[in-house]
Amino acid sequence: MRVLLVGAGGVGTAVTRIAARRAFFDLMVVADHDLARAEAAVAALGQDGSRFRAERVDAADESAVAGLLARHGCDVLFNATDPRFVMPLFRAARAAGVTYLDMAMSLSRPDPERPYEVCGVKLGDEQFAHTADWAEAGALALVGMGVEPGLSDVFARYAADELFDEIEEIGVRDGANLTVDGYDFAPSFSIWTTIEECLNPPVVHEAERGWFTTEPFSEPEVFDFPAGIGPVECVNVEHEEVLLVPRWVTAGRVTFKYGLGREFIETLRTLHLLGLDRTEPVTVPGADGPVAVSPRDVVAACLPDPATLGGRMHGKTCAGTWVRGTKDGAAREVYLYHVVDNEWSMAEYGCQAVVWQTAVNPVVALELLATGAWSGSGVLGPEAFPPRPFLDLLTAYGSPWGIREQ
Amino acid sequence: MRVLLVGAGGVGTAVTRIAARRAFFDLMVVADHDLARAEAAVAALGQDGSRFRAERVDAADESAVAGLLARHGCDVLFNATDPRFVMPLFRAARAAGVTYLDMAMSLSRPDPERPYEVCGVKLGDEQFAHTADWAEAGALALVGMGVEPGLSDVFARYAADELFDEIEEIGVRDGANLTVDGYDFAPSFSIWTTIEECLNPPVVHEAERGWFTTEPFSEPEVFDFPAGIGPVECVNVEHEEVLLVPRWVTAGRVTFKYGLGREFIETLRTLHLLGLDRTEPVTVPGADGPVAVSPRDVVAACLPDPATLGGRMHGKTCAGTWVRGTKDGAAREVYLYHVVDNEWSMAEYGCQAVVWQTAVNPVVALELLATGAWSGSGVLGPEAFPPRPFLDLLTAYGSPWGIREQ
Numbered sequence: 001m002r003v004l005l006v007g008a009g010g011v012g013t014a015v016t017r018i019a020a021r022r023a024f025f026d027l028m029v030v031a032d033h034d035l036a037r038a039e040a041a042v043a044a045l046g047q048d049g050s051r052f053r054a055e056r057v058d059a060a061d062e063s064a065v066a067g068l069l070a071r072h073g074c075d076v077l078f079n080a081t082d083p084r085f086v087m088p089l090f091r092a093a094r095a096a097g098v099t100y101l102d103m104a105m106s107l108s109r110p111d112p113e114r115p116y117e118v119c120g121v122k123l124g125d126e127q128f129a130h131t132a133d134w135a136e137a138g139a140l141a142l143v144g145m146g147v148e149p150g151l152s153d154v155f156a157r158y159a160a161d162e163l164f165d166e167i168e169e170i171g172v173r174d175g176a177n178l179t180v181d182g183y184d185f186a187p188s189f190s191i192w193t194t195i196e197e198c199l200n201p202p203v204v205h206e207a208e209r210g211w212f213t214t215e216p217f218s219e220p221e222v223f224d225f226p227a228g229i230g231p232v233e234c235v236n237v238e239h240e241e242v243l244l245v246p247r248w249v250t251a252g253r254v255t256f257k258y259g260l261g262r263e264f265i266e267t268l269r270t271l272h273l274l275g276l277d278r279t280e281p282v283t284v285p286g287a288d289g290p291v292a293v294s295p296r297d298v299v300a301a302c303l304p305d306p307a308t309l310g311g312r313m314h315g316k317t318c319a320g321t322w323v324r325g326t327k328d329g330a331a332r333e334v335y336l337y338h339v340v341d342n343e344w345s346m347a348e349y350g351c352q353a354v355v356w357q358t359a360v361n362p363v364v365a366l367e368l369l370a371t372g373a374w375s376g377s378g379v380l381g382p383e384a385f386p387p388r389p390f391l392d393l394l395t396a397y398g399s400p401w402g403i404r405e406q
Numbered sequence: 407m408r409v410l411l412v413g414a415g416g417v418g419t420a421v422t423r424i425a426a427r428r429a430f431f432d433l434m435v436v437a438d439h440d441l442a443r444a445e446a447a448v449a450a451l452g453q454d455g456s457r458f459r460a461e462r463v464d465a466a467d468e469s470a471v472a473g474l475l476a477r478h479g480c481d482v483l484f485n486a487t488d489p490r491f492v493m494p495l496f497r498a499a500r501a502a503g504v505t506y507l508d509m510a511m512s513l514s515r516p517d518p519e520r521p522y523e524v525c526g527v528k529l530g531d532e533q534f535a536h537t538a539d540w541a542e543a544g545a546l547a548l549v550g551m552g553v554e555p556g557l558s559d560v561f562a563r564y565a566a567d568e569l570f571d572e573i574e575e576i577g578v579r580d581g582a583n584l585t586v587d588g589y590d591f592a593p594s595f596s597i598w599t600t601i602e603e604c605l606n607p608p609v610v611h612e613a614e615r616g617w618f619t620t621e622p623f624s625e626p627e628v629f630d631f632p633a634g635i636g637p638v639e640c641v642n643v644e645h646e647e648v649l650l651v652p653r654w655v656t657a658g659r660v661t662f663k664y665g666l667g668r669e670f671i672e673t674l675r676t677l678h679l680l681g682l683d684r685t686e687p688v689t690v691p692g693a694d695g696p697v698a699v700s701p702r703d704v705v706a707a708c709l710p711d712p713a714t715l716g717g718r719m720h721g722k723t724c725a726g727t728w729v730r731g732t733k734d735g736a737a738r739e740v741y742l743y744h745v746v747d748n749e750w751s752m753a754e755y756g757c758q759a760v761v762w763q764t765a766v767n768p769v770v771a772l773e774l775l776a777t778g779a780w781s782g783s784g785v786l787g788p789e790a791f792p793p794r795p796f797l798d799l800l801t802a803y804g805s806p807w808g809i810r811e812q
Contacts, residue, residue: 185679270676273591275708282707284699291697293690298704301688302681 001025001370004069004098006059006089007080008032008041010307011103011146014351014359015080016041018397020048022363024370029072031057044350059085065092074098076369078362082193083107090127090141097139099369101362103146105240108200115201116215122203123243127379135378142365142374145382147319147338148174148256149240150361151394151401155321155336156241158387160249163334167251167325172241173335175225175232175259176317178342178353180309185267188313188354192300195277198258198268202236205246205254213238216272217265221257225318226404227339232259241321244381251325271299310352313342317353335404338394348398364393407431407776410475410504412465412495413486414438414447416713417509417552420757420765421486422447424803426454428769430776435478437463450756465491471498480504482775484768488599489513496533496547503545505775507768509552511646514606521607522621528609529649533785541784548771548780551788553725553744554580554662555646556767557800557807561727561742562647564793566655569740573657573731578647579741581631581638581665582723584748584759586715591673594719594760598706601683604666604674608642611652611660619644622678623671627663631724632810633745638665647727650787657731677705716758719748723759744800744807754804770799 001024005012008030019028030052032038038054045052057068059081065088069077077093079086079102086106093100105124112120127143134141144150152172160167180186187194201213217235224231239256246254260268271277276299281292320337342353349356365382368374373389382390391401407430411418414436425434436458438444444460451458463474465487471494475483483499485492485508492512499506511530518526533549540547550556558578566573586592593600607619623641630637645662652660666674677683682705687698726743748759755762771788774780779795788796797807 266672267676267680270673271680274673274677274705276682276705278708281693282704284703284707286692286697286699287687291692291699293692293697293699293704295704295708297690298688298699298701299680299682301690302684302701 001076001366002027002072002074003076003078003366004029004031004072004074005078005080006031006057006065006085008034008038009080010352010355011359012080013041013044014349014356015078015363016045016052017349017351018360018363019366020045020052022367024367025051027051027053027072027074029053029055029068029074031055031068033058060088062088062092062095065089066096069093069096069098076101076366078366079103087126093141094130094133094137094139097137099139100141101145101365102143103150103358103362105143105149105243108238110201110213116213119203119211119213122211123238123240131379138377140375140377141379142369143379143381144240144244145362145365146358147361148172149244150382151338152241152319152321153244153382154387154390156245156249156323157383158391159321159323159334159336161387164323164325164327164332167249167323169253169255169324170245170249170251171254171322172239172256172320173223173225173234173259173322174257174319175223175229175234176315176354177229178313178315178317180304181312181314183304186304186306186309188306188309188317188352190306191303192296195268195271195296195299197239198237198260199272199277200238202238202256203242204236205242207250207252211243217269219255219257223257223259223322225259226335226337226402227316227318229316229318233262233265234259235265245383247381248383307352307355310342310346310350313352316341317357319357333406335406336401337404338399338401340399360394360397360399364390364397367393407482407772408433408478408480409482409484409772410435410437410478410480411484411486412437412463412471412491414440414444415486416758416761417765418486419447419450420755420762421484421769422451422458423755423757424766424769425772426451426458428773430773431457433457433459433478433480435459435461435474435480437461437474439464466494468494468498468501471495472502475499475502475504482507482772484772485509493532499547500536500539500543500545503543505545506547507551507771508549509556509764509768511549511555511649514644516607516619522619525609525617525619528617529644529646537785544783546781546783547785548775549785549787550646550650551768551771552764553767554578555650556788557744558647558725558727559650559788560793560796562651562655562729563789563791564797565727565729565740565742567793570729570731570733570738573655573729575659575661575730576651576655576657577660577728578645578662578726579629579631579640579665579728580663580725581629581635581640582721582760583635584719584721584723586710587718587720589710592710592712592715594712594715594723594758596712597709598702601674601677601702601705603645604643604664605678605683606644608644608662609648610642611648613656613658617649623675625661625663629663629665629728631665632741632743632808633722633724635722635724639668639671640665641671651789653787654789713758713761716748716752716761719758722747723763725763739812741810741812742807743810744805746805766800766803766805770796770803773799
């Protein structure tokens with residue numbers, strides 16, 4: 001397998017460190033708009049970097065990406081950029097005739113009239129609109145294959161295949177107890193993206209009603225996370241799993257709740273109340289007269305860069321899927337989960353826990369595609385594939401998952 | 407009396423409308439850095455504007471201000487600008503040999519080592535340093551003569567003179583139930599100044615300990631405001647009364663608590679936590695490359711301008727002084743207060759309630775100085791003068807005060 005990895009940010013860099021320890025591929029080209037960043041990722045691998053090459057590329061330039069794929073004879077495009085580049089990279093992979101893999105799907109647009117009741121353009125809609133093209137060409141786009149979406153979807157399929165006869169509800173639940181030395185408030189993930197996720201109308205799926213949206217932060221609940229993380233307040237947010245799981249798994253209800261905790265929820269509410277979440281520019285005094293700036297950029301500029309905080313971070317992050325239903329006529333409720341301790345991921349890989357957890361899952365998926373354990377064509381989510389090989393290989397990567405009967 | 411009013415913002419404009427109905431002065435020159443604003447204030451008076459003149463002036467230019475005082479033969483400089491201009495205007499008045507009056511005092515600077523324990527430079531310190539010059543010249547600087555400080559200080563002196571034999575505590579308490587149509591969050595006062603007041607270390611005075619500071623938002627209490635406003639959560643903030651009252655009135659303890667309400671306090675806390683209260687610039691993307699902007703300016707730009715909201719505002723604002731002590735051997739507790747209903751101030755004066763309430767008190771004080779009911783020399787607070795004439799004249803202005811025994 002020859003892979004073009006686009007994006008050498010936190011997650012892309014962690015991908016190279018995880019992949020470098022595995023034999024399933026022959027070449028991984030690491031491409032970024034900032035060549036120095038790609039080169040730094042490769043250089044950091046030292047003598048393990050012989051199968052890696054650094055390149056510069058503009059992810060929005062479809063022909064440049066297709067050219068790079070052809071030049072290196074790649075058969076997979078692995079998208080590790082931010083969601084704005086999903087569509088150009090998805091199209092470039094199709095044009096080049098290679099397999100495509102991403103960790104977040106094409107963006108949503110709220111319904112202009114009733115944003116908190118009905119869906120407008122949903123996450124992934126633009127990609128799923130091309131399902132027939134990919135299927136007819138016998139080509140595969142594996143979408144939403146990070147940790148959430150990604151591992152969480154594999155868990156959902158595993159529950160349906162092996163743990164339940166009938167499923168009433170599937171709820172992805174994400175929580176952490178990460179703290180950062182020296183900061184009272186330091187998000188462990190991009191605040192720009194977190195605002196985008198949390199203030200978009202959350203989407204829910206019900207078997208009888210289909211997809212619908214709610215107000216931001218709806219249906220708060222306290223979820224008790226394993227591995228010592230404990231109870232964290234979770235609320236509905238817009239996330240890919242709710243759009244993916246119902247396409248392949250039958251369940252009465254599918255939700256995604258993010259364990260933001262009370263303080264973080266209130267912080268986001270306040271930013272929204274004050275209009276500081278907006279991306280449309282406001283005019284303020286600058287050194288040489290008035291300047292127009294995006295309030296959300298100013299919020300991000302006031303906070304530390306989460307990718308640089310791994311060394312000062314403590315605690316664990318947990319991704320997982322809670323499932324309620326029946327098995328052999330009895331009620332059953334389980335939480336399938338994966339925990340990463342920041343101390344471990346920093347010591348083992350020099351990567352912050354949230355970033356490492358996002359990166360390990362697509363590498364596992366690539367290895368399954370390379371060995372043929374996973375195969376298919378069309379635009380497919382992780383739950384379209386057999387879950388057991390994935391979960392076994394994740395364990396073999398040294399990062400086991402867990403199950404809690406509740 | 408011939409008055410130079412510097413500042414034709416919300417409060418300055420309200421001053422002209424209130425003064426226009428009174429006969430105590432011969433001329434009021436309305437000067438602003440923006441001549442159009444001064445002209446608009448005078449033009450709005452219509453046929454009542456014959457005693458008013460508009461001028462342009464830079465409040466920071468002491469010789470220009472002194473020249474303007476001389477040219478119009480003024481005997482009073484009334485400072486209605488923001489606190490940054492207190493010192494140049496205070497000096498200009500002294501240089502010109504005229505009476506000086508303001509509504510906020512020279513700014514504080516926190517102690518660099520222990521900001522939340524001890525005072526650094528206190529509010530008014532720079533002005534009080536000149537007490538001897540003013541006293542020797544037989545000239546008067548009446549400082550802190552708005553509503554708070556101002557009327558609240560008059561109430562403190564009134565309590566000491568007529569209601570109590572001994573005072574244990576004097577607590578200024580300010581609260582409102584103002585709402586603005588169409589906004590979930592719209593401060594009724596400059597957010598820039600509110601952040602400054604609320605995030606500076608609050609100051610407290612105790613007879614045995616002198617002045618000291620606390621953490622922001624300290625000593626929260628729910629105070630029940632009169633006139634239907636009801637209970638509002640109040641916290642310590644830095645305010646002039648705590649620096650003024652103890653100089654002329656004997657009390658065991660003096661505090662100022664602002665009825666910000668829970669939501670507003672949490673909003674300010676969040677802004678502080680995220681560093682969005684800062685005035686030091688951060689660098690963010692602009693249309694033509696990176697630009698440096700002050701986060702606090704961005705917060706202000708995201709919110710509506712409070713001076714423009716009077717027409718959409720509903721509710722009342724209450725300023726007052728709560729006093730606890732003994733009279734004739736018995737315990738006594740009173741709240742002396744002044745309430746303005748926004749509907750009334752808009753209908754009567756076309757002025758928003760908070761702005762009107764700030765403006766009426768210095769006009770009353772000017773009239774007392776014009777008639778000789780108040781006189782003195784040196785740098786004096788409102789509590790240095792007999793309170794009864796002030797309170798009677800305020801009532802005669804159509805805006806009576808109240809007293810609640812509790």
